[in-house]
Amino acid sequence: MxxxxxxxxxxxxxxxxxxxxxxxxxxxxxxxxxxxxxxxxxxxxxxxxxxEPQQNGPGGEMTLLVALPGAEPRVLCGQGPxxxxxxxxxxxxxxxxxxxxxxxxxxxxxxxxxxxxxxxxxxxxxxxxxxxxxxxxxxxxxxxxxxxxxxxxxxxxxxxxxxxxxxxxxxxxxxxxxxxxxxxxxxxxxxxxxxxxxxxxxxxxxxxxxxxxxxxxxxxxxxxxxxxxxxxxxxxxxxxxxxxxxxxxxxxxxxxxxxPHYEPTVSAEFRGWTVHKAAFWSQGPAFLQQLRILDAVPGFGEGALAPGTEGYVHTILEATKLALADRDAWYGDAPGVPADELLSPDYARTRARLIGDRASLEMRPGAPGGREPRLPDLSVRGAFDRAGLSGLGEPHAVRALLEADALPGPDGTARTDTVHIDVVDRWGTMVSAMPxxxxxxxxxxxxxxxxxxxxxxxxAWLEEGLPNTLAPGRRPRTTLSPSLATRGGEAVLAFGSPGGDQQDQWQPHFFLDVALRGAGLQEAIDAPGFHSAHQPSSFYPHEALPGVALLEGRFAPDVVAALRRRGHRVAIAGDWEIGRLCAVSRDPGTGIMRAGANPRGMSGYAVGR
Structure with a gap:
């Protein structure tokens, strides 16, 4: 055990x-x-x-997934326009x-x-x-x-x-x-x-x-x-x-x-599971794109690409960059988002072929259905310039950025975070909420x-013609992204983590641990965390650290060294700093329910009987 x-x-x-x-x-x-x-x-x-008034409040917003017994999961949109x-x-x-x-x-x-x-x-x-x-x-x-x-x-x-x-x-x-x-x-x-x-x-x-x-x-x-x-x-x-x-x-x-209103989820299958997310007005489908891309990588989850190996971490980081580049080019609360193409297995295979042995230092959105991608102007602090790469992203810059995020500037800018809630009851109703x-x-x-x-x-962007351009009555593309998984049409797993742009990185990592190696909920929550800081932040002033990967200090030194040889700009966080996951599950056959909660931050807890 x-x-x-x-x-x-x-x-x-x-x-x-x-x-x-x-x-x-x-x-x-x-x-x-x-x-x-x-x-x-x-x-x-x-x-x-x-x-937790530093993490949420009555004047904020929420994305929520709910699965009622015998019904398909649905999204309750509490993201105001x-x-x-x-x-x-x-x-x-x-x-x-x-x-x-x-x-x-x-x-x-x-x-x-x-x-x-x-x-x-x-x-x-x-x-x-x-x-x-x-x-x-x-x-x-x-x-x-x-x-x-x-x-x-x-x-x-x-x-x-x-x-x-x-x-x-x-x-x-x-x-x-x-x-x-x-x-x-x-x-x-x-x-x-x-x-x-x-x-x-x-x-x-x-x-x-x-x-x-x-x-x-x-x-x-x-x-x-x-x-x-x-x-x-x-x-x-x-x-x-x-x-x-x-x-x-x-x-x-x-x-x-x-x-607020209800709407259908978007979903993707992965090796016997179906993962449900909010639609393309959120970043949630980036989770699904990552699953599709990873499933199209030959041998993913086995051998040299088994969980915990440097090949596994490298492949996930590269799939993440591809999915989030698509997010920045294609996602938003606007007509014409090529949803079906972005989630199609054929498109995922095309994207998976871009994953090589070396870390990419570029933003590489795809062309679903032959459409030409268009990124917003990423000429912001620490981000990609119009020519491609700003040059920032060395490991020493990562720690400085992390520390700066926690400190208010002279204008009072200071990032905090989010909260998460998962619940399952004896009747089989399941809720995953991200206020x-x-x-x-x-x-x-x-x-x-x-x-x-x-x-x-x-x-939202102040550039005309983008899927995420600011407009009256339009929802800004939110990072709020709870998750719910079904098997055989039954809701079996609700999970999520605060973390802004990292929500749909830490959550797939947790899910892959459960789906690929059968990890328990608490075991998967406790596993060493990592994420990419490559993409521009969704938050003002939209900075990025191209090529940077942040890993918890519990990763083996040989894994870190191998990732650096591949070209990842690896920075090491504390042993217990990455992720704030919560999760509950229910086995429809036995009625047994389980729960786990994140030890990082010394506040998350699960309760049940």
Whole structure:
């Protein structure tokens, strides 16, 4: 039996795995009171908004996959589109050539909270008041600040104090950031949630059923006091990563006009499994393209290309570069994305033939159906220049970039991350959810509501004619990418990891460990992580490190040396720094469920029985 950092859970009642123990416990509490996986996932989602405000918030967005017993998996899109006033011309008129990474201009319509409410109304069994209960206790009673949140607060406090006083009031009262171990309370957010609970109670008292009463909560958010407060706050210019203050574009009319919706998944088969993802408005199909390409490589998964070998890592890195180059050339919420061709086995074989013995240092999008690819202008910090390669990407530059990502610049730019939730219940319902955005470092806290807006529009380009060009009503191509796998038509595995552009690298690595060598969930989560930093980041300012591969320090020295001989610009991370995976599974034949959670970061946990 393989050694793991913690036991893989097993049982027949239900499993919850999330990136913070508060979310896992909140979800399990709903299962214990008779709720289903939908109730559990929603409770976990709201609890994570309270417990990890540096990773997500009520003003953010979400992509979610759900598989109900006997039904095909579906996507619930909680990724809001650009406001009606958002346009390339409008941003250009402000003297901007990129959407800022912070502030109000980059806010899409917030979709995470509405998506949870939609899912709960449609498929849950409990009231909103029940599922919001654990989250309310966190913001009212307080939660001790952990090391990760404390570090973000310390780094953001100067910017809060200088430019975002409403954030300073919550996170740096008295002029100093709240320290590790102190209690974080959020009375304004508690009042917001309490007003939503009252809306539900009034509807129920008037005779509305459970789903209709939750609908009243949706209207209070999208048409009532929440929408009005967001509209008013967006009229006040706020400092953003351009170094200037800009008002926002969101209006109450934008919130009123939009609702989350369900849509089919896209999927690909891999050796008896079918992996389901959100469609090409997300980066999710890049996972599927990697599987297709790898399956077309002769001998992949065996011999010199067996898991753990340098040939295996090299082949995955090269397949990743090809898939993500296609992402940047072809993916977006626009008509004409060549979806069928991008996922076809014939196209995958063509792409697989590009994988040689040496690491590629180029961006190589394909030509599906004979179409000519077009990349956005990648002449940004550390990225590819118009001639091909900027020259950055040496290992010493990687560590500098990683450290810079965690530090706010003079404009307050600082990256945090995302959260993830997987749930399966005894009836076979399975949920995989990736909420994110609305981080405390994204924009100022709205004083009346207790949370900031997101900045997902930074992922759209200010160049006309691209699939991911900014446009009113168009979703920015999101990195949020949960995963769900079926076998024989039954949902058997839900999994995911925060990590922006790395989400659809770390998740395939986990899946391949399970699919190729039969690893257990916790064993696959614990396996040494790696990823490519070759592609331009989806986040402002869209930097890249061509040819760079980042590996955890637990890789064998001979593997690292062999990869460097192949031309990979290898940089070594800490032994436990790469990935934040969660996973749950269910065997339809026995009903046995399992769960694992990531030890990295010291916050992820799985709960079940």
């Amino acid at each position: 393989a050694f793991t950092t913690r036991p893989e859970l097993a049982g027949t009642f239900g499993m919850v795995s999330t990136t913070h123990w508060i979310g896992a416990q909140a979800g399990m509490a709903m299962l214990e009171r008779g709720g289903n996986a939908i109730d559990a996932a929603a409770a976990a989602g709201f609890a994570l908004q309270a417990a 650009a406001p009606a006033a958002a346009s390339v011309a409008g941003f250009r008129a402000l003297g901007l050539d990129q959407v800022p990474g912070t502030g109000l201009l980059a806010a899409a319509i917030p979709g995470s909270t509405l998506a949870w409410l939609t899912l709960l109304a449609d498929h849950g069994t409990l009231a909103f008041a029940d599922v919001i209960g654990p989250a309310l206790r966190v913001v009212e009673d307080g939660l001790p600040i952990g090391a990760g949140l404390a570090l973000v607060l310390e780094r953001m406090a100067p910017h809060f104090l200088a430019h975002w006083p409403s954030s300073a009031e919550l996170y740096a009262p008295g002029g100093a950031p709240l320290p590790e171990g102190s209690l974080l309370r959020n009375p304004a957010l508690a009042r917001t949630w309490r007003r939503l609970v009252v809306a539900e109670a009034r509807a129920a008292a008037a005779g509305a059923g459970r789903a209709e009463a939750i609908g009243a909560v949706v209207r209070e958010w999208a048409e009532g006091f929440v929408a009005e407060s967001i509209d008013a706050f967006c009229r006040i210019p706020q400092r953003d990563s351009s170094g200037r203050a800009h008002a926002g574009l969101l209006t109450a009319d934008d919130l009123t006009a939009w609702r 994110s955005g609305g981080w405390l470092s994204s924009s100022p806290v709205i004083p009346e509501l207790g949370f900031p807006l997101g900045t997902r529009l930074q992922m």
